Amino acid sequence: MPKRKKKDEEEEIGFVTTLSVPGEGSVGLTGSWRIFIPVLDEGKCNKCLLCWIYCPEACITKDIRIDYDYCKGCGICAEECPSKAIVMEKEEKKE
């Protein structure tokens, strides 16, 4: 870029940025979107990790724990679990 002298007002104005920072819960606790809740029966789970990789929200940990703060209740984990260890149940919401 060619060198040039900055005008005074340019220095005063500075710049505005729309830089976001990465973070969990970027639109809040998305668990509140849920109507059906996935419930895991640990006895039936064979730790195949399919639910872990298929959950679009990264809401299942690699040791198969579901994060209900963010789980949106899409039902993919229950649909894909080959051992039927996860079932979707209607969630009773506490006010």
Next chain:
Amino acid sequence: MRLRDFPEEELFLQGSAACQGCPGSAALRVAFKALGRETILCVIASCTSVLQSPFPVSALNLPTLNMAFATGGATASGLTAAADRLVARGTFKEKPTILVWAGDGGTYDIGIQALSGAAERNTDFIYVCYNNEAYSNTGTQRSGATPYAAWTSNTTRGKDEWRKDVAQIMVAHGVPYVATASLAYPTDMYRKFAKAKEIKGTRYIEIQAPCPPGWKFPSAHTIKVARMAVQSGMWMLYEHEGGKTTYTAGTQRIIQGQSKLLPVEEYLRAQGRFRHLFSPEKDEERIGEIQGRINHIFETLQFTHKMKEHIMDIELAPPR
């Protein structure tokens, strides 16, 4: 690579603005795991612009540029030139992976010129098209990737035209690596990304991304629909390098005769966007046309496979 060997670290963070069952987030997770932290991401206007969430917090834990619709290839060219300079100066020890992430609208229709230019220059980057077969973000309008007979908000009786095939257009560019992937086959997808990461030059990966609100199926069925697409032959899994195409995962099994093609009718029935093919009465003609095309492709591939096995090893000349 087995699932248990996939890295645990999540670079796509929970609590994003994505719809329930979003195929875009599912694809981002696997891609980010394979590519790792040393990646600079350029997102082209699409659902991914939205699902990363509004300012000031982002679900994408990678340096990200949100860029205009037509600019995927051009942005990558700038980024990769800048990264090369920073490596030469010693600011970067190693060159990060430059990743462009665009929808089918941003690839098939609006971004193809910039993508083609970058590919012709063999720009050093990975271009991903996550193909949800419509302009989903703006309300499911048709794109060049929308399949024949599918409903969209502006093809209300089903699209009249057949989709084009940008992966094959990229093969025709002679770039070092082209692959297709499916959400239902995460180890296949992971392997393709990990391989692409190690190659220099233009790499193109296209992921089919079944979209629950756009294709009108329940959010729990995203992976199931993706799997049926491969099983029915509506989506094919392959990779192309050094002038040679290798079919992979479910597609390979069908070609080698280990599994049978699923009748396409079952795939179509699973989605509301094809409902007009079944009600008020069954549209045998259009369903038959779709099945006919699939049969033709697979019969040819199965025949070539048998020839290769039993008679001779056919090697196609590498492009250019």
